Amino acid sequence: MQHRQKTIEVITRARKNDWKIAVPTGLVTAAALVVGSTLGSVHGPALRPRVVVWVCAVALVVFGVIATRRVSAGLGHLVTTRTIAAAGAAVRLVTTGVGYLIIICAELALLDVSVDHLLVGAGLAGIVLGIAAQQSLGNVFASVVLLLAKPFSVGERIRIRSGALGGIFDATVMGVSLTYVTVHTDDGILKIPNSVMLATAAGPIAAPQEKPKDQPVP
Numbered sequence: 782m783q784h785r786q787k788t789i790e791v792i793t794r795a796r797k798n799d800w801k802i803a804v805p806t807g808l809v810t811a812a813a814l815v816v817g818s819t820l821g822s823v824h825g826p827a828l829r830p831r832v833v834v835w836v837c838a839v840a841l842v843v844f845g846v847i848a849t850r851r852v853s854a855g856l857g858h859l860v861t862t863r864t865i866a867a868a869g870a871a872v873r874l875v876t877t878g879v880g881y882l883i884i885i886c887a888e889l890a891l892l893d894v895s896v897d898h899l900l901v902g903a904g905l906a907g908i909v910l911g912i913a914a915q916q917s918l919g920n921v922f923a924s925v926v927l928l929l930a931k932p933f934s935v936g937e938r939i940r941i942r943s944g945a946l947g948g949i950f951d952a953t954v955m956g957v958s959l960t961y962v963t964v965h966t967d968d969g970i971l972k973i974p975n976s977v978m979l980a981t982a983a984g985p986i987a988a989p990q991e992k993p994k995d996q997p998v999p
Contacts, residue, residue: 799858803851806844810884813840817891824893838891842884849880871925871959916976920960923975927957932983939964943981946973951986 814837821834853876861869911918933939933954941964942949952964952971961972973981 799851799855803848803855806848810841810845810848813837814887814891834891838888841888841891845884849877853877853880920975923979924959926979927975933985937985939983940986941981941983945977
């Protein structure tokens with residue numbers, strides 16, 4: 782209990798530091814975008830507007846990446862202290878991806894780059910990657926559903942009913958990650974993909990009680 786309390790205190794201090802860095806770097810990123818769009822010009826005849834836009838573009842990337850990483854870390858720490866570590870990891874992953882996407886779009890707009898061909902290429906690449914990583918993405922989305930629905934919690938004894946897993950068996954939940962649910966069964970440790978776990982019928986059961994030993998007859 783004391784170890785968990787110390788862990789929460791460390792995470793809380795780290796979260797405060799993350800937000801202290803994320804706020805000013807986010808403001809600098811927004812200022813770089815506004816100044817570069819207003820005073821800079823990539824295709825202008827004068828040298829000064831081009832220097833301004835390139836300096837602002839570099840500042841936008843540097844401070845934008847720092848702000849994105851700090852915001853994602855702060856949100857991840859917040860979710861971790863209120864739920865479990867796997868939920869915090871999922872939030873960090875999603876927040877980081879969205880932040881980087883915003884930075885890329887802002888950078889292209891600042892440098893006056895046509896995004897038509899880039900969007901077509903990104904769409905085709907997204908389709909190919911989606912087909913190739915269908916199973917992995919399915920496990921990630923299933924983990925989000927499991928974390929939100931909370932049909933079971935770590936350390937809980939559950940009964941799993943699934944034809945794909947060979948019928949009915951009891952297990953103790955050891956952990957939930959982005960890809961697998963780790964359980965301990967009578968046969969040992971088993972890692973079940975989140976997509977498979979989401980399709981099973983699972984519910985808590987009472988922990989088995991030890992039978993009292995027979996008292997020796999005097």
